[in-house]
Amino acid sequence: MSEVYSTLNEISRRFDKDDLVLLAKHPDLCFTINSYELFSHHVFNRVKRQNPDKEIKQEEKCIVIQSEESAESLHLYPTWKTIEKRADLEAREEINHAIDLLASCECKHIYLLFPRSENFRKHVLIRSEKLDDLGIEYTLKLVPYTIY
Template identity: 25%
Template sequence: MRKVGFMQYKDHTKEILPKTYKVNEKKSQRKMFCIMINQFLCDEAKFSLKNTDLFKNNLLNIFENKIESFFQIYKLRPEKSQKIVHIYHHDSILFNQYFKHSKNPKMRYLAKDMDYKSNFNILLGYSHPASDLIQLIFNGKEIEMMLDLNKIFTQTIYRRIKQEINKTVTLDTPYIHIDQHGIRTRLYPRWKHVDPKNLHKRNKDISEGFTQLNNEEIDQCYLVYPKTENFKRHILVKGESSNQIKMIPYSFTFCNKEKKQCQK
């Protein structure tokens, strides 16, 4: 299982970022990662992809900056008290335990009067947007994030499929099903390298695809992989009968695009 994210070693943060066709710079790889993570977040917790300066920072700092934005840490001593709108009792326990573990001085300051709970466990039912972010990078004991790349790749493809009239798209992990005009198409995304000259390395995937096509209620089967320098076009693989499956390259080159600035 391929994992991506970050780990902490003393004062150093080690990033393990996804790499794919023409997404070579660290900034672009971080942006690609955040695009994938956005598929799991509520709207308020999503990262702004327009802020290209954001991706100059490592993943831990990117997450911390977003989490900080919910707590107005820059206003630790407001001039007047603010009206309480909502009390997040359940979430506040998570916040304080996370702040206690953080090396960020501002976060540690917010939790300086709170007790550390050695038996703390992540629970279900958090409702604050910051909780979505914290749960991705904090397991209750340490701050790190190592996610299944196949899972977030699949979720990204599912979310980015264009919605059309009379087309139904469902996520049935690890598959994506598209029902349109009486035809059911199965997409099976996997983060694996494909070399058209050495397709035998993907024989297991291909064999599984034909087995599903022959034995399950699907009409088409597409194996989806990240695009590479050698794998830029669909590959049609024919079976022993008239059945055939497609191997499809998925591109993330849109991660390299930056917002154009108007020139005077």
């Protein structure tokens, strides 16, 4: 269990709403929540629960889903970045990193997960000339992920 999740659990048990308001207004106290880590933890737990027949591992930056019947794995990269208008432009840095990973043949299938927003509701398949020229079989998608 992640340290952030444990801390939030503990805070919710020990403090009520009035205590949190007091903490938030106190000038000498600061409390930070790592949104990326919480989002990654949420995605990992949900994927694990929805895929009991598959091996799910959480690595440093990604979640790896390995099926028994296939040697290929799916790499999920949760990213705590809100897509406002155009996913392919706003996620350019993440896409370029994924293309580099695919080109190095570290993996064949990558899904970049972003929190679902008003303008980002559907999967976006990404094609890369660089990878197509190399003749690599790959899957690269931007995926809106619902948090509930």
